[in-house]
Amino acid sequence: MLGYVRAYKAELKVRDYELYRGIYCSLCRALGRNYSPFSQLLLSYDFTLAAMIRLAVSENGCTFSQKRCPYNPAKKCLDCSKKEIFDICAHAVIITAYYKVIDNIEDSKGLKKLAAILLYPFIALMHKKAKRLAPEIENAVSQAMKMQSEAETKQNIGIDEAAHPSADALGKIFALDSGENQDSLYRFGYMVGRFIYILDAADDIEDDIKHKSFNPFKNDYPGLSSEGSGKEFADRIEKMLNLTQSQILEAFDAIKVERFGSIIENISLDGLGASAEAVLGKYRGKAEKQKSFSVR
DSSP states (O other), X not given: OOSOOOOOGGGSOHHHHHHHHHHHHHHHHHHHHHTOGGGGGGOOSHHHHHHHHHHHHOSSOOOEEEEEETTEEEEEEEEESOHHHHHHHHHHHHHHHHHHHHHHHHHOOHHHHHHHHHHXXXXXXXXXXXXXXXXXXXXXHHHHHHHHHHHTTSTTOXXXXXXXXXXXXXXXXXXXXXXXXXXXXXXXXXXXXXXHHHHHHHHHHHHHHHHTOOOTTTTTOSOXXXXXXXXXXXXXXXXXXXXXXXXXXXXXXXXXXSSOHHXXXXXXXXXXXXXXXXXXXXXXXTTTOOSOOOOO
């Protein structure tokens, strides 16, 4: 996951934002507890949603206590009591980061590839532990990477086929050990994964054209230098994201959440919308840049 999945602070109540930050901080602590302080550098808000949705469907509630941030002792942050949920998500962070590093080594160039090569020995050591502790997640992500590699060898591949492997992996991670909510959580995670894939492909298309890397939109948009082609591209991506976002919300409505519903809805609606606006705004002229992007 790539930093697109985060709450939209302006639309959250103060209490909800503090709880959201508490889940983020709890996941950060889980990474440090299970791996090393270095692993905490891999944290993003993306897997905060995975932890929150697992907490939301848990039969028993959770408690938060205030603790000092290890990196800023002057600041207090919330720590959640459900350690086992955060441990699972911490393993997922490591496993997905490992395969992202492998992908960057194989497909990237220049500084990006060099950074991945330097990072590999550290992430490989942590991955060895993560795949032992979370074999279901390891299997889902490793199979997704194989499917992705095969898909990228095909000519004129459609966005549905290109997005499926990573979306399927995220769906399986969200649905892991989720009981009666399994189907709905898989669908929710799948659509979030699809949204991320489409948005990331749109975000990277100019670099992928430049470095001759795979991108499912590259054949249709070999160059985005003109304002007209950029706007056309942004409009097309917006329609895809609108449809996907509506399916995310539909899947969320089918999940029996016990808590954190308003925060998850904020992430799914306003948070994803803000991320999309930031990316698509690059391809539109200033006069065309939209003030909002959300499904109502």
